[in-house]
Amino acid sequence: MSDLHFYNSYTRQKEKFEPITPGHVGLYVCGPTVSGESHLGHARPYITFDVVNRYLKHLGYKVRYVRNITDAGHFEEEGREAEDKVAKKAQLERLEPMELVQKYTNLYHWGMHSFNCQDPSIEPTATGHIIEQINMIKTIIEKGYAYEVNGSVYFDVKKYAEKYPYGKLSGRILDDLLETTRDLEGQDEKRNKVDFALWKSAPPEHIMRWTSPWGEGFPGWHIECSAMSSKYLGETFDIHGGGMDLLFPHHESEIAQSTIVHGHAPVRYWMHNNMITINGKKMGKSYNNVIKLTELFSGNHPILQQAYHPMVVRFYILQTHYRSTLDFSNEALQASEKAFRRLWEAYEVLQKLQASGNAGAKDAALDEQVRTWCRECGEFMDDDFNTAKVIANLFEIAPVVNGIKGGQVAADALSADTLKLMLDTFRIYLEEVLGMQALQQQDNDKLDQVMALLIEMRKEARARKDFATSDQIRNKLAEAGVLLKDEKDGNMSYTIE
RNA sequence: GGUCGGAUGGCCGAGUGGCUAGGCUCAGCUCUGCAAAAGCUGCUACAGCGGUUCGAAUCCGCUUUCGACCUCCA
Structure with missing residues (x-):
């Protein structure tokens, strides 16, 4: 059906993509924790996988795209005094937890729509799948790979590793983890410090809590993704995506949980986007260098020299391959803005170009060159979603278009077929696959x-x-x-x- | 400390053995009342040191250096 190849983080090599069910693709992407505003760093995975989703659909696949909302809150720090992020902030802001969650969910959706990201097919919430998570945990206990202590349930990693390749995805070696993992307080409940929580007993001050077979509490970090992905995509599905920082422990844990529950690995292809950095450092709460989307679009942030349109940000992200780090700078964004304006104007010129009426091309060499540039766009996408090269080719075509308009290229240099191919290429790749839009709508x-x-x-x-x-x-x-x-x-x- | 991944021209960034991506900036030119836009031309880089090869940015080794993960993290 297609010749799509991309890099599988699990096998660490490019592989040909072959879906489990011909013609259909199950795609799961880790969504945001809605305990705060989305920032520039979040934009990367959602734009990256939006393009993956769009390209799969372009290839003719029927895609079920599931992207969760983590609204149940996680621990501030595993093993320490349980401190639910959502509950903590809610107390500070004197809001109901679900009110807070709703607010940031709405902001997140606004951001995604600003970026012209298509909505997922299903957007399940963690709080809406407590029962599924509890059922999974029960199964893991029944199979002997989890144990209960004081109302909390932990996954027995050491036992799992005896039979299964724990650490393969993230390149960890269990013995190293046992030796080098930092000593954290309050880990007495665990048999080994590499064990992770499936269910956590809720202390009295914890607002978000649910009744479970082990008492009142809330689900652990990783179980929601396993529960929701298997519910909507099946015990084994095609593609699981997310940021590289989720490789360990999040995705490694997902594999372990699902493997015990279902008896086999949950995912065929793992995809991970790289980070956005700012002055060489990852953008994240821990580094205090976060630029929120509201700030990015308004220019209201000390390090921003101006406001940046969402489409400029999208273009900037797609000019770099998704597995490379991308360093933020005003200069880079401004360069992307100019570049995108020029490219989009060329596209508008192209839409207005009249075919010369000649079937043949006067300039056969140029005609052939243009056809090659157009054809290569698909080949580049097939090679690990190389959006950077697709954009480069569109920039090769742009001067030809502008040249025809400006008279530097003869109006009949290209055949009518090639003119149409150029227009189709811009429409399909720039608009449909890369998901770019005009910076402003001029319909006044x-x-x-x-x-x-x-x-x-x-x-x-x-x-x-x-x-x-x-x-x-x-x-x-x-x-x-x-x-x-x-x-x-x-x-x-x-x-x- | 352990594991992994980078270091590309003024800047951003593709690229995995030969055929010098692309964008932005800068300079010159064409067009133009002047601009702007557009077009053309120029600016030939791959951290360092060894090695493999007819040939290396691309493979191997070492060095320097930056980062990610090991703790919530996109």
């Missing part, structure tokens, strides 16, 4: 009429060589953020900054 009839009047006045001024007036019109408009451009044929067009 009234503004168009006002501009038509100003343009007419300026044309008349120029006709009588009254350049003072024509310049004044152009300059004043520029001050207002409306750029007038004189076209070759004496016409004028405008763009809004």
